[in-house]
Amino acid sequence: MHIADQLLQLLFTGLTLGSIYSLIALALVTTFNITGILNLAQGEFVALGALLAVSMYAAGMPMAAAFTVSVLLVAMLGGFLERFAIHTARGASGLTLIIITIGLSISLRGLALLIWGTETYSLPAFSKGGPLFIGGAAVNPQSLWIFGLTAITLAGLYAFFELTYWGKAVKASVINRAAARLVGINPHTVSFLAFTASGALGAAAGIFIAPITMTTYDMGFMLGLKGFVAAVIGGLSNVGGAVLGGILLGILESYSAGLISSGLKDAIAIIILLAVLLIRPEGIIGAIRERKI
Amino acid sequence: MLLEVKGLTKFFGGVAAVKDVGFKVSKGSIFALIGPNGAGKTTIFNLITGALPPDSGTIRFEGRQLVGLKPYQIAAAGITRTFQNLQLFSGMTVLENVLTGAYLKGRTGFVKSLFCLPSKNREDKRIKEEALALLEEIGLEEAAGLPAAALPFGQQRLLEIARALASGPRLVLLDEPAAGLNSTETRSLAAYLKKLREKGLTMLLIEHDMETVMEVADRVLVLNFGHVIAEGTPQEVQADPEVIKAYLGEDDQVA
Amino acid sequence: MWKKAILRPAAVLLLFAVPLLIKSNYLLSILIVIGLYTIIVQGLGILMGYAGQVSFGHAAFFGLGGYTVAILTTRFHWPTVLALPAAALLPGVIAAIIGRPTLKLRELYLALATLGFGILVHIAFTEGKELTGGPSGITGIPYLSIGGLTFDSDIKFFYLVWITLFLILAGINNLVRSRVGRALRAISESEHAAENAGIDTAKLKLQAFIFSALLAGLAGGLYAFYVTFISPSPFGFHASVQFVLMAVIGGLGTFWGPLLGAAVVVTLGEFLRWAVPLVIPGAGGEYQIIFFGLILVLLMIFRPEGLGALGKCLKLSPEKMPGTGIPSKDI
């Protein structure tokens, strides 16, 4: 393989990875914007979505049905967790809420371990046929599905928040709780819906990537963390920034794994996270309103 | 002059909360800052104590430039404060609050604190005695062992003052110390402030209650929308047409 | 007063008679593990309960201590007495380096930066093959010997760990009642007011962070000498969460909280390992984290002050809980 082809190949791999991270980052940023909570259990939604679909497909369900049912189930789980933990603990400090989402995340992972064990599962690709060739590089058709889902999600979120009445009202309610009541928005309902939607989005992302990644009970942890890194790069409260951050992270990972060492793949994301947090904290801290003395 | 403030300016997102404010405070006096809500009084305290960095201006205390110092360094230079919205250590007892206020009187560091050293015990004993004496002076000795959060509001304000005095500062900034006090409490507070002044302590006082200001202040600075609109003795300021206008304007809004 | 003077030494004596009373090595090893974890959680408790700063990366310091001992004794053939202090020192130095920028971050960001640090160190353990032996780790760590005494049995190790633990407890008891202890609590209550009292909050937070890293490293070094084998798996993110869980369960800012928390979590883990397969046959692996996660969530929702506070409700020695206010007679 020519070096140019190899670089192109790594770029496509990076774009695929990046789209996955972007999807997770979009779910994180949306919940963060609406509720002020960073849901560290988001990655588990991804893993559970994929694992549920794998089981249902293996049990003989058609792919479309397995997809729908598993997205619905994880959406319900997201909503349930919001009611059970987040809503019950409302008014607690930010730190308490982080610890709660971390607790939820490790519980869900333990549950997945109990049900699915440590085996690696997989789903067949959504569309038949071999890879497409662009230049000298192969593109897996499943990557196109993932790009598509990312594009639709981004467009959907944008349209909802910028163009619809309810989207704008939700945005306003985040800025001003009193105004929310005026336009008939109940913050508790909005928080519930945000977690439900992020459950659905996480599960959909998990099922889309299941054909090209190893589906295991613990896949959610690193995915969730990388989604967070993508969101931090993008400024944490910025939907477009989350997608850019995800793509950037994916490409960086792909090149460093391909050109330096594959063991570095996970380290890269963490190094970027620490670098952004420590060197440019003002870039992200701006997202939190300054406390009055 | 103990404190000299010049050209002090602070913007919050394009709006000037404090604009080109200057004043001088002489040693052993009570200097009052008054003005309508949002005039920038608390912001000036935040700038002097280093809680916020000024956009421009200088603050000299005993000839030393304070701008750029960290809040704890400014405290060590001899300036402490109370907070408009009380910031007591509510999980601690009354005595512990004062002991913490006296932090600067101690020397024992982290490592030494792990051991039971005679020098540390001597230091603890001395600081505790001084703290108890201070509590007695301010009338809180009975409450020394109570959790700070259990005190009635008026006593919490007194405790904040005691905590601010505990390190032996040369300038104390009091942010609305009489807010929420009844008239008896307010009068005894005024008397206490005068007593502190007799001992040579200098105070900056933010206060809405005009009667208290007229009674205790040596000089008064009037702010409106971040600007100085008048400065002088209480009598001069009271007669100033600008001041009357600012206050009447505010009354109109309130009514 | 006289009651306390008798009760405390009696409790200590009882504890030190434990190895003579129980003959089971299994129980003894659990007590050793509880002791080691308590050492870590005491440091973490100072950081979280007093200075008010969270860390989701303390397993990294624990691991750094362990690997320091493993590498120095097996690769560089250091004497074991020197390797142990090095195990505390190295994490302390690393904490000093990363602490200053990290501790500027607040809440969410601090949680994530420490979490990231923990994962990064864990990756280094797995990937640094030449030095750390990769996923399979390092075997053949010698027994610790101090002077002529070699700690080659569970009984000896029990005494080593618990005496160390009591010395640390005594130190922390002094610390929390001191000027510095009050200053640390002041930081978690109101940083503005603390600074205004002349407390260099950044420096003090850093000192608490370094102190907690030293203790975690010390525990890691002792752990390596105890199991004589080390691999990356006990030092991952789950371990960090478990330490936070122990600190929170026992009650933040309380004196006995760390011991209580470590004992509850370790015992519960052992119990679940025994009980769950009885209920769900064929269950294997680390599923007990389901319960740890749930307990953490329930605790944060309903009892953020920890189980230690139950003791207070039962009037069990409230004077031992400076975090909730020392009654004046004790100062």
Ligand SMILES: Nc1ncnc2c1ncn2[C@@H]1O[C@H](COP(=O)(O)OP(=O)(O)OP(=O)(O)O)[C@@H](O)[C@H]1O
């Ligand atoms: N940290 C901050 N961030 C943004 N704006 C601020 C901040 N602190 C104060 N302000 C704004 O600056 C202006 C002056 O506020 P400041 O608290 O100094 O007023 P004040 O004179 O103390 O009023 P009051 O009598 O109500 O206490 C106000 O408009 C306030 O909203």
Ligand SMILES: [Mg+2]
């Ligand atoms: Mg004010």
